[in-house]
Amino acid sequence: MDATFNKFKGDIKTDTVKYLADPQLRNIVNVSIALGRPLLVKGEPGTGKTMLAHAIALSLGMKLIIWNVKSTTEAIDGCYMYDTVQRLNDSRFGSEDRNVNNIRDYITFGPLGEAFDADEQVVLLIDEIDKADIEFPNDLLQELDVMEFYVKETKEFVKTKNRPIVIITSNNEKELPDAFLRRCVFHWIEFPARGFMSEICNLHYPDLKANLLDQCLKHFYAIRAITKLRKLPSTSELLDWIGVLLKSGITLEELKEGVPFLGVLIKKEKDLEIAIEKLKFPT
Incomplete structure (x- = not known):
């Protein structure tokens, strides 16, 4: 098998992370990397879905960026946050660090934005995507497909510098939309024999x-x-x-x-x- 395809070896042992992937999981991770598609991982709770992203990052020597999804999470949260309150305060009281006329000074990237803006390729974990509202995956279609998002306050697109390796986990609490699934590589982690x-x-x-x-x-x-x-x-x-x-x-x-x-x-x-x-x- 081509060495460029077989990037993830499937096992990692450090002081903080110990992980062993079976051949099927190891292969599908490498398929996802080769295609540049997000890997959607499902399985029983406690089967190592979240730790897979940690293992991939350590194995490939990449930074891991984690987006922990909650019931209130919206897609925009992962892209960026515009701090209107801070800008209002600065307009009243002034600031030595920020220019109130420069909106970019009040834009902070979320996990997705941070992954897009990274100078080197990173691993992005979108953890427990099924916790969010049913429309949440649909709201990420553009971002995960073409790897860019729009900042309406600055009227600019943020495009990825280095396409991240995206790992998405789900506990199967909700069905995910077909349009979202089409953009992913899928794997079900079987409970270990x-x-x-x-x-x-x-x-x-x-x-x-x-x-x-x-x-x-x-x-x-x-x-x-x-x-x-x-x-x-x-x-x-x-x-x-x-x-x-x-x-x-x-x-x-x-x-x-x-x-x-x-x-x-x-x-x-x-x-x-x-x-x-x-x-x-x-x-």
Whole structure:
């Protein structure tokens, strides 16, 4: 495979980020980079959608810019903000740093604008796009398609200097418009099978004994197999749970007798009751 296509290698291990992507995810990231299209990533909460952007940025040696989407977020928020209040204050009281007659002094770029204005290529994470209003993705069509936006106060277009690598995550809470989907490359992160999950755990806890890890995974997948649970434990919760087990100094024999610290894995009261009943041993 061409080296220019295979930019993202799929694994990263630093003090702050440890990430392992399966071959399908690694390949689709490189497809997105090659096409210059945003990568829309969906999957269960806790499967590493957000951390993927961190891993890509670290792997490629690029700056990561994060746009955390909320229910009140509008597309313009990611482009720029015009500070009318500051300009009004400066017109009354003056300013040593800003020229009240220069509107550009009162324009601040949002995450999208910052990514467009960067002198080098960056990774832009638009996190949890489905939290916003249904029209939010449609309002980004122009910006993500041609990589520019219009600043009405200055009557100027801001165009990208270096097309960013755009990663968009969604928890599938809302359907995204077809017009938006056409502009993206898509990937669903499957929940890791036991073998791959073992690799992920070993990446985070390289000194974890194999028999202890095997027992952890046995309990974890048994819990996920309980059909009545409303919220299944995720990869991130499994990693937290293993960390707690190691810090507590629990032995393999103790772990075989029960599932300690079950509240690290299960976060709903009814789910906890169901799990305790199904597992049939003290927690």
